[in-house]
Amino acid sequence: xxxxxxxxxxxxxxxxxxxxxxxxxxxxxxxxxxxxxxxxxxxxxxxxxxxxxxxxxxxxxxxxxxxxxxxxxxxxxxxxxxxxxxxxxxxxxxxxxxxxxxxxxxxxxxxxxxxxxxxxxxxxxxxxxxxxxxxxxxxxxxxxxxxxxxxxxxxxxxxxxxxxxxxxxxxxxxxxxxxxxxxxxxxxxxxxxxxxxxxxxxxxxxxxxxxxxxxxxxxxxxxxxxxxxxxxxxxxxxxxxxxxxxxxxxxxxxxxxxxxxxxxxxxxxxxxxxxxxxxxxxxxxxxxxxxxxxxxxxxxxxxxxxxxxxxxxxxxxxxxxxxxxxxxxxxxxxxxxxxxxxxxxxxxxxxxxxxxxxxxxxxxxxxxxxxxxxxxxxxxxxxxxxxxxxxxxxxxxxxxxxxxxxxxxxxxxxxxxxxxxxxxxxxxxxxxxxxxxxxxxxxxxxxxxxxxxxxxxxxxxxxxxxxxxxxxxxxxxxxxxxxxxxxxxxxxxxxxxxxxxxxxxxxxxxxxxxxxxxxxxxxxxxxxxxxxxxxxxxxxxxxxxxxxxxxxxxxxxxxxxxxxxxxxxxxxxxxxxxxxxxxxxxxxxxxxxxxxxxxxxxxxxxxxxxxxxxxxxxxxxxxxxxxxxxxxxxx
Amino acid sequence: xxxxxxxxxxxxxxxxxxxxxxxxxxxxxxxxxxxxxxxxxxxxxxxxxxxxxxxxxxxxxxxxxxxxxxxxxxxxxxxxxxxxxxxxxxxxxxxxxxxxxxxxxxxxxxxxxxxxxxxxxxxxxxxxxxxxxxxxxxxxxxxxxxxxxxxxxxxxxxxxxxxxxxxxxxxxxxxxxxxxxxxxxxxxxxxxxxxxxxxxxxxxxxxxxxxxxxxxxxxxxxxxxxxxxxxxxxxxxxxxxxxxxxxxxxxxxxxxxxxxxxxxxxxxxxxxxxxxxxxxxxxxxxxxxxxxxxxxxxxxxxxxxxxxxxxxxxxxxxxxxxxxxxxxxxxxxxxxxxxxxxxxxxxxxxxxxxxxxxxxxx
Numbered sequence: 001x002x003x004x005x006x007x008x009x010x011x012x013x014x015x016x017x018x019x020x021x022x023x024x025x026x027x028x029x030x031x032x033x034x035x036x037x038x039x040x041x042x043x044x045x046x047x048x049x050x051x052x053x054x055x056x057x058x059x060x061x062x063x064x065x066x067x068x069x070x071x072x073x074x075x076x077x078x079x080x081x082x083x084x085x086x087x088x089x090x091x092x093x094x095x096x097x098x099x100x101x102x103x104x105x106x107x108x109x110x111x112x113x114x115x116x117x118x119x120x121x122x123x124x125x126x127x128x129x130x131x132x133x134x135x136x137x138x139x140x141x142x143x144x145x146x147x148x149x150x151x152x153x154x155x156x157x158x159x160x161x162x163x164x165x166x167x168x169x170x171x172x173x174x175x176x177x178x179x180x181x182x183x184x185x186x187x188x189x190x191x192x193x194x195x196x197x198x199x200x201x202x203x204x205x206x207x208x209x210x211x212x213x214x215x216x217x218x219x220x221x222x223x224x225x226x227x228x229x230x231x232x233x234x235x236x237x238x239x240x241x242x243x244x245x246x247x248x249x250x251x252x253x254x255x256x257x258x259x260x261x262x263x264x265x266x267x268x269x270x271x272x273x274x275x276x277x278x279x280x281x282x283x284x285x286x287x288x289x290x291x292x293x294x295x296x297x298x299x300x301x302x303x304x305x306x307x308x309x310x311x312x313x314x315x316x317x318x319x320x321x322x323x324x325x326x327x328x329x330x331x332x333x334x335x336x337x338x339x340x341x342x343x344x345x346x347x348x349x350x351x352x353x354x355x356x357x358x359x360x361x362x363x364x365x366x367x368x369x370x371x372x373x374x375x376x377x378x379x380x381x382x383x384x385x386x387x388x389x390x391x392x393x394x395x396x397x398x399x400x401x402x403x404x405x406x407x408x409x410x411x412x413x414x415x416x417x418x419x420x421x422x423x424x425x426x427x428x429x430x431x432x433x434x435x436x437x438x439x440x441x442x443x444x445x446x447x448x449x450x451x452x453x454x455x456x457x458x459x460x461x462x463x464x465x466x467x468x469x470x471x472x473x474x475x476x477x478x479x480x481x482x483x484x485x486x487x488x489x490x491x492x493x494x495x496x497x498x499x500x501x502x503x504x505x506x507x508x509x510x511x512x513x514x515x516x517x518x519x520x521x522x523x524x525x526x527x528x529x530x531x532x533x534x535x536x537x538x539x540x541x542x543x544x545x546x547x548x549x550x551x552x553x554x555x556x557x558x559x560x561x562x563x564x565x566x567x568x569x570x571x572x573x574x575x576x577x578x579x580x581x582x583x584x585x586x587x588x589x590x591x592x593x594x595x596x597x598x599x600x601x602x603x604x605x606x607x608x609x610x611x612x613x614x615x616x617x618x619x620x621x622x623x624x625x626x627x628x629x630x631x632x633x634x635x
Numbered sequence: 636x637x638x639x640x641x642x643x644x645x646x647x648x649x650x651x652x653x654x655x656x657x658x659x660x661x662x663x664x665x666x667x668x669x670x671x672x673x674x675x676x677x678x679x680x681x682x683x684x685x686x687x688x689x690x691x692x693x694x695x696x697x698x699x700x701x702x703x704x705x706x707x708x709x710x711x712x713x714x715x716x717x718x719x720x721x722x723x724x725x726x727x728x729x730x731x732x733x734x735x736x737x738x739x740x741x742x743x744x745x746x747x748x749x750x751x752x753x754x755x756x757x758x759x760x761x762x763x764x765x766x767x768x769x770x771x772x773x774x775x776x777x778x779x780x781x782x783x784x785x786x787x788x789x790x791x792x793x794x795x796x797x798x799x800x801x802x803x804x805x806x807x808x809x810x811x812x813x814x815x816x817x818x819x820x821x822x823x824x825x826x827x828x829x830x831x832x833x834x835x836x837x838x839x840x841x842x843x844x845x846x847x848x849x850x851x852x853x854x855x856x857x858x859x860x861x862x863x864x865x866x867x868x869x870x871x872x873x874x875x876x877x878x879x880x881x882x883x884x885x886x887x888x889x890x891x892x893x894x895x896x897x898x899x900x901x902x903x904x905x906x907x908x909x910x911x912x913x914x915x916x917x918x919x920x921x922x923x924x925x926x927x928x929x930x931x932x933x934x935x936x937x938x939x940x941x942x943x944x945x946x947x948x949x950x951x952x953x954x955x956x957x958x959x960x961x962x963x964x965x966x967x968x969x970x971x972x973x974x975x976x977x978x979x980x981x982x983x984x985x986x987x988x989x990x991x992x993x994x995x996x997x
Contacts, residue, residue, distance in 0.1 A: 047812075462650050467930060467973050469948060470658050470966045477665035477957055554821050558934060561823055562949065588827065592938070595827070596835045596842070603831070606824045613819035 034539075041626040048622035055615035058608075062421035071401065071411035073418060074580075079320060079389050080409035083312050085600050086400050098398070099130055103307035106147045107136055121306040125315050133309040141303035150277045151301030152187055152259045155196075155247040157294040164294030165286035167244040172263055172273050175238055179266035180227040182211065182243060184258055186220050191254020198225050199244040208244050216254075224264075244286070247294065257299070277301065313398050317390035319364055324382040330363075333392070337361055353383075362391035403604040406590060408568075415582060416605055420612065422566075423583045427553040429574055430490045434552070435545045437491070438498025439534075442541075445499065446506025447529055453503075464496045468555075476564050483572050483581075486565040490552055498545045505537030543620075543627040550616035553584075557609060560585030561592075584609045643981045651974050655967055659743060662959045663736045668757060669715070675761045680715055680731040682755055682762070687742035689714075690734060695727040703728060753967075754960035759951050765964045769944060773968065775847070776936070776943035780928045782859060783866040788921060791871045795878025800905065802883060810875060817872035823934045826865030830938065833861065844941040865935045866928050873927075877920055881913040888912075919980040926973045944968060 032040070043049060066073070072080075086098030107119035111126070118136050120126040141148040157164050174180035182198055189196075195215045199208035212225030227239070243263075247256055261280060263273040275283070281298050334341045341361035346354040353369035365386040372381035390398075403412035445456040471492050475485045509515065515532050523531075559565040560583050566572075568590075570581025584605050591601035670676045683689040694700055703716070704726070714732035721727050733739065746752040753765040760768050798810040817825070834842040845851075845858040885891065886909055894904040933945030940946070944965055951961035 462653055465650050465974065465977065466654050466657075467926075467966065467969045469930065469933065469969050470654060473948075473952060473962045473966055474658060474661045476952060476954075477662050477959070477962070481954055550819065558821055558823060562934065562937065563954070564952070588824065592827065595831055599831050599835065602827055606828055610816070610820045610824060613821070614816055617819045618815060 038626040042622055045622055045625075048618055051615040051618035052622065054611065055619050058420065058612055058615070059424065062417050062424060065417040066414055066421065069411065069414040069417075071399065071414055073410045073414040075410070077409035080316055080401075080405050081407050082598060083316060083401050083405040083409075084598075085402060085404040085412075085604075086313060086398075087402050088400055098313040098401075099309045099311050101307070102310050103305070104139070105306050105308075107304040107306050109147070109149075109304065119304060119306065121308065124308075124310060125318070128311040128315040128318070130309040130311055133307075135307050137305055137307070138302045139305050141301040142298050143301075144278070144281045144298060145303075146278050148278060148298065148301040148303050150259075151298050152257045153280050153283075154255050154257050154297050154299055155245070155294060156255045156297075157247060157249045157252060159252045161293040162250065162291050163246050163248040164296065165244055165246045165289055165292040166283040166296050167242045167286060168261075168275065168283055169242075171240045171242055173238060173240045174227060174263060174272070175265075176227065177237060178268075180272075181264050181266060182225045182227065183222060183260070183262045183264055183271075184214075184225075184245075185222045185260045186214060186256065186258045188220060188255075188257035189214070189216050189218075190256070191216060191249055191251050194247070194249040194251075194254045194256065196256050196258075197246040197248065198223075199246060200227060200241040201244070202227075202239040202241055245283070246292075317388075317395065317398065319386050319388050321367070321384065322387050323384050324370060325385050325387070326382045327380070330383055330385075333363065362388050364388060404598075404600050406587075406601060407594075412587075412601065412604060416584070416587060416608055418580055419582045419584045419587050419605070420608060422579050422581075423553050423556060423585070423609075423612075425574075425577055425579055426486070426490075426556050426583065427549045429577070430487060430494065430552045430556075431545070431548040433487075433491050434494040434548055435498050435542070438495035438545070439502050439541060441495060442499035442502025443506060443529055443534065446503035447510060447525065447533065449507075449510075460496050460499060463493050466493065468493075472559070472564060481564045481567070483566050483570070483574075486556060486559055487574075489559060489564075490555055494548060494552065497548065498541065501544050502537065502541050505540055506533055509533045509536050540628050543624045546623055547617065547620040550613050550620065553609075553616070554613060556583060557585030557588065561589045563589060584612075640982060643978060647974050647978045647981075651970060654970050654974075656740065658966055658970075659740055659963060660736060662963060663739060665957070665959070667713070668955075668957050668959070670757050670761045672761075676715070677717060678762050679755060679757060680717075683733075684731065686746055686752065686754070688733060688739045689731045692730050692732070693727055694730060695721070695725065697725065700726050700728055753964045756951075756958055756961050758953070758956050758958040759947060759961050765960045768947065768961060769964050769968065772942060772944045772947050775941060776929070776932060776945060779859070779862055779936075779941060779943065780866070780925065780932055783863045783870070783928050783932075784921075784925055786863055787867040787870040787874065790867070791874025792878055794871065794875040796882060796910070798875065798879040799882035799886065802879075807879075811879075814872040814876050814879075817868045818876065820869075822865060822869050822931050823938060825868050826861070826935050826938050829861055829864055844939050847942065862932070862935050862939050862941055865939070866931055869931070870924055870928060873924065874917075874921070877917060878913070881916060882909060885909045885913045919983045922976055922979050922983065926976045929969065929972060 084098060084100040085096040087096040091097035102121070102124075105121035105124070108122045109119060112119035118134055120129070120134070141151070155164050155166070182200070184196075184198060186196070193216070195213050197210050198212045198214075199210050201208045211227065212223065214223055243261060245261070259280075260274065260276040262271040262275070264271050277298075278301075281296070283296065285296065286292050334343075337360070341357055341363065343355040343357055343366070346356045346365065353366060355366040357363050357365065363385055367384040367386065370382045370384065372379050374380070390396075401411050401413065403416060406412055406415065441456065441460070445453050445460075468489070471489050475488045475492075479485045479488070510528075510533055515528060518528060518532055556565060560567070565585060566581040566583055567586055568581055572579050572581070587605040588602060588609075591598070591605065594601055670679050680689060681691075684691045694703070704718070714730055717729040717731075719727050719729055734742075743754075746754075751766065753769075756763050756765050756768050794810050798807045801807050830842065833840045840861050841854065841858050843858075844862065845854050886905070891904055891909055894908045895901070899907070932941075932943065933948060935941070936943045936945035937949055947961060948965040951958035951965065
């Protein structure tokens with residue numbers, strides 16, 4: 001096409017306005033102002049728009065959710081503590097369904113069902129263990145606990161001591177005519193020149209007498225020793241004695257392992273006294289003997305443990321025995337239910353105050369009335385009663401605590417929004433302080449320049465070079481942890497960034513002709529600063545400073561996480577804004593101790609603060625890029 | 636150049652001295668927390684006297700002693716009195732009184748500069764010289780941070796270079812998104828999430844920093860993974876972003892076009908011309924990033940129970956039981972490292988950028 005030769009004659013051209021006068025014409029399109037231009041640029045970046053929307057939703061959420069919430073997020077309700085998350089819809093897929101998986105819970109040995117062979121864990125209500133999830137298994141244990149079954153016992157000598165003596169707690173009574181014997185089963189004997197002496201103290205003798213010894217040359221196996229060897233002279237028909245075991249060794253690395261100590265009658269197969277496992281480990285150290293010292297420990301024990309899924313909500317909302325339910329609350333409750341809570345006497349209760357209630361009443365039964373206390377002429381007392389928690393708290397069906405509850409029974413979902421609100425408000429307040437201080441400082445430094453500028457820059461540099469640990473230590477030591485410390489730490493060096501941006505803007509505009517013109521007309525410094533220079537730079541300054549808000553939130557959460565900021569139970573009033581003492585950092589700090597057992601306490605706050613920070617940063621960057629396209633990409 | 640170095644060095648020393656003095660004076664204004672037991676307190680105050688921070692006097696006049704014991708006379712507000720029985724069974728008061736803070740400050744400077752005596756710990760390790768407490772912990776912290784430094788630099792560079800070379804492709808978008816995410820999330824949140832996932836849920840890594848005396852190399856190695864990761868994520872993100880920005884700028888510059896027109900392949904041009912030029916401004920940033928790592932490691936040490944300087948600092952900062960000497964020494968450690976890095980950065984700018992070298996003469 002381009003190569004094609006064209007022949008153009010004068011007929012191909014014509015005058016457009018040969019006869020007309022030329023006037024200024026109005027634009028056919030609408031003019032695009034500075035802000036509109038910025039908004040168009042802002043809207044072009046899809047991901048930034050998404051981020052901004054999410055940020056907007058989060059801010060909206062911090063306002064709306066605490067208002068709408070019907071759940072408790074301020075009071076401590078121990079009965080609702082540590083409930084796992086429960087979400088509608090998702091729960092049908094087995095995720096966040098209000099149950100929690102427990103493992104390594106010791107089994108109450110008395111509850112073992114002979115049919116299934118399964119035992120129930122200690123400290124849990126068996127009816128709320130989800131059907132079919134209970135499993136029992138055995139784990140090795142060494143602790144001296146009743147739950148730790150079977151296993152062996154080991155004796156060792158401490159260095160510089162000659163032997164270790166232990167003896168049975170109870171006194172063993174045996175009839176001599178039936179030929180009682182002590183049986184001991186040795187599993188291992190390690191070391192040279194080591195001996196295990198078995199001693200008894202018959203009533204006739206004042207001292208323990210050795211009835212038998214086992215040495216390392218004898219080796220392992222079962223040994224039997226006769227009681228008779230201890231008795232000299234006239235044999236009494238009945239003797240009572242403790243059994244004493246004495247491990248003799250001069251080497252700390254030698255030890256002896258045995259699992260049972262039993263006393264038999266010669267003629268019978270069944271032991272009359274038998275010690276093994278936990279009972280054997282209960283043998284006492286001979287503390288009166290100053291030459292005896294060492295350790296008597298267990299090994300290879302078996303601990304029966306259970307793993308199961310537990311319905312925490314069911315357990316929390318069941319009938320519960322409440323100790324010390326205050327009478328004031330009690331009468332309030334009774335009044336509010338009226339006829340539904342008409343108490344009648346409990347025939348089976350020993351306490352004269354014992355009462356029963358109809359089914360419709362959340363109180364099921366009064367067990368007893370506690371003694372009253374008189375404080376300042378007023379009488380206070382309380383009841384021990386059985387209360388249905390679901391009805392008492394007004395739950396007709398199992399509630400959904402979306403993110404679970406924390407240790408104090410507060411709804412984490414609502415609490416998290418309240419915390420985010422606190423973080424955001426602190427962020428905005430501190431950032432506005434920083435921005436104001438920064439603008440003033442930067443204006444002075446930038447406008448006057450010269451020596452003033454140099455001195456102010458040097459001062460700002462010194463302040464900016466102070467490590468945050470130094471600021472932290474100074475303010476914490478002087479004012480103690482709390483909101484004052486928190487805000488002081490955040491503003492002490494936070495304004496420097498804004499100041500340097502402002503200074504740059506002032507350097508950029510103060511030499512312009514219009515400033516010079518104004519100056520020659522006799523304008524004062526204040527007029528030049530506030531009317532001519534600052535308004536030109538303010539857009540850049542503000543949009544660049546928006547990023548201080550996420551920075552402040554970041555720093556606030558870090559300081560609160562370390563425990564030097566705000567905390568539960570506090571509330572403050574800053575510039576007319578009422579804040580609770582819970583911020584996201586505080587929630588994360590709460591969750592830290594329970595990272596293993598209750599990860600949701602950390603997971604949800606961590607996710608929310610991450611999303612908040614990411615969207616806030618994206619929003620800030622987008623805003624800055626939109627208003628100052630020249631700065632794009634230079635972070 | 637020499638003048639530039641001298642000016643910067645002197646300036647850094649002024650800043651250092653200002654910060655340390657400010658810290659010392661302000662901490663001295665806060666209420667004291669001497670050792671809790673009577674015996675340790677006696678030793679502590681005797682040492683304070685020896686170091687010149689306090690004066691000691693004895694009240695042995697029986698009537699005066701009696702009136703103090705009866706609580707009739709307040710002898711002084713911020714001093715400590717010890718009741719003693721002397722050889723002839725008379726009661727006497729030994730009174731320790733702090734000297735004015737200005738005097739204490741000069742004594743402190745003297746002790747630190749001439750004897751390297753940073754005082755004695757009052758709560759963390761009672762009556763142990765503070766420097767001895769710190770000495771064992773500095774290597775742990777430095778080791779952790781140096782490993783993190785050498786771990787994050789190559790990753791950050793590579794990601795930044797990839798993003799710059801594949802600018803505006805999905806690879807670049809993915810990396811830029813990751814950068815945005817990790818630069819935004821506080822590092823203790825990253826650390827907590829990592830610990831939760833890799834430590835507690837999957838049980839791949841230990842949930843606590845293994846004790847130093849365990850001579851199991853594999854365990855020690857595994858123990859380093861989580862804190863190094865926790866420290867590195869934000870640093871990687873930062874470095875990637877800067878590398879990408881610098882390299883993008885260089886890639887569009889005219890000398891690179893010239894290199895291509897001379898006949899160099901893209902690969903040659905990028906490696907020989909673009910890379911080198913973009914790396915130059917990055918080096919000071921990397922030196923300074925060490926300071927960022929170090930201050931971030933305080934909280935990581937707390938989460939992962941790493942026995943480093945950060946943890947000892949937080950222990951000395953337990954509310955209502957402050958150990959000022961430990962706080963002072965630890966913050967001095969952090970301040971010195973920070974300012975040393977600043978100095979290095981300043982000097983490296985001077986070496987790298989000839990304009991600054993010239994500027995020294997004005």
